[in-house]
């Protein structure tokens with residue numbers, strides 16, 4: 001008994017002696033556990049997916065913002081200003097965008113028309129970027145804030161590194177930097193099944209889709225953690241991509257639980273971007289999913305999980 005205690009005590013002393021060494025190692029590469037951190041970003045403000053009537057959009061926005069405030073999540077919301085110009089609803093939609101800012105959400109630029117970089121020339125892409133900030137800039141100015149972040153629509157970065165770097169120089173002169181992603185819950189796809197069930201008044205299917213969504217979100221976190229560990233040997237500061245839609249509005253509490261149950265702490269996008277993972281690796285592929293970018297550069301291949309077949313099918317039908 002006393003021998004076991006002795007060994008135990010020696011172990012504690014050894015650990016204490018090693019502690020400063022561990023502390024140092026944490027700042028570089030190591031596999032020791034550390035606080036899991038994630039920055040939450042929400043795209044396609046004021047509404048992702050098919051158009052819904054303004055009252056319903058108001059309710060959706062309210063649920064999202066109540067959840068964000070209740071859980072004290074620092075959020076950057078990326079705006080497509082073209083979505084403000086719906087005949088008869090422009091004022092109401094601008095008021096909703098203001099509600100995001102009033103809730104403490106920092107607004108970013110996601111181009112005016114949700115333009116894909118591969119479908120545009122650099123000049124067209126830059127024009128759409130400029131056109132995409134007029135209302136948002138005014139709203140941020142009221143909060144004494146400047147626009148700082150840009151998110152590429154469809155997560156499509158410049159077709160070549162040269163084009164991407166030209167664009168990034170262009171936006172840097174305007175005070176912006178790009179906001180990559182490391183966790184994509186594919187809520188934009190799962191929304192199709194959720195909206196279809198809602199339109200049919202099928203509450204049990206809405207519940208089934210929500211359950212699948214939350215399960216899938218967990219799988220995507222597990223996947224991104226695994227990839228980060230294999231690429232870097234330690235966890236990274238993740239950036240989560242979500243969209244401003246009813247699926248998230250109705251499931252925000254449960255989605256937050258998916259993250260907190262895994263030990264995540266919410267950080268600002270500014271804090272997340274300090275992680276060296278957001279510096280360009282040697283080789284380039286045009287994607288804002290930077291774990292893919294790093295995997296490609298390191299010559300490693302990881303197969304990302306996919307949402308259930310029936311959800312993919314409903315999404316594909318909607319695209320036809």
Ligand SMILES: [Zn+2]
Nearest residue numbers: 043044153154
């Ligand atoms: Zn988008």
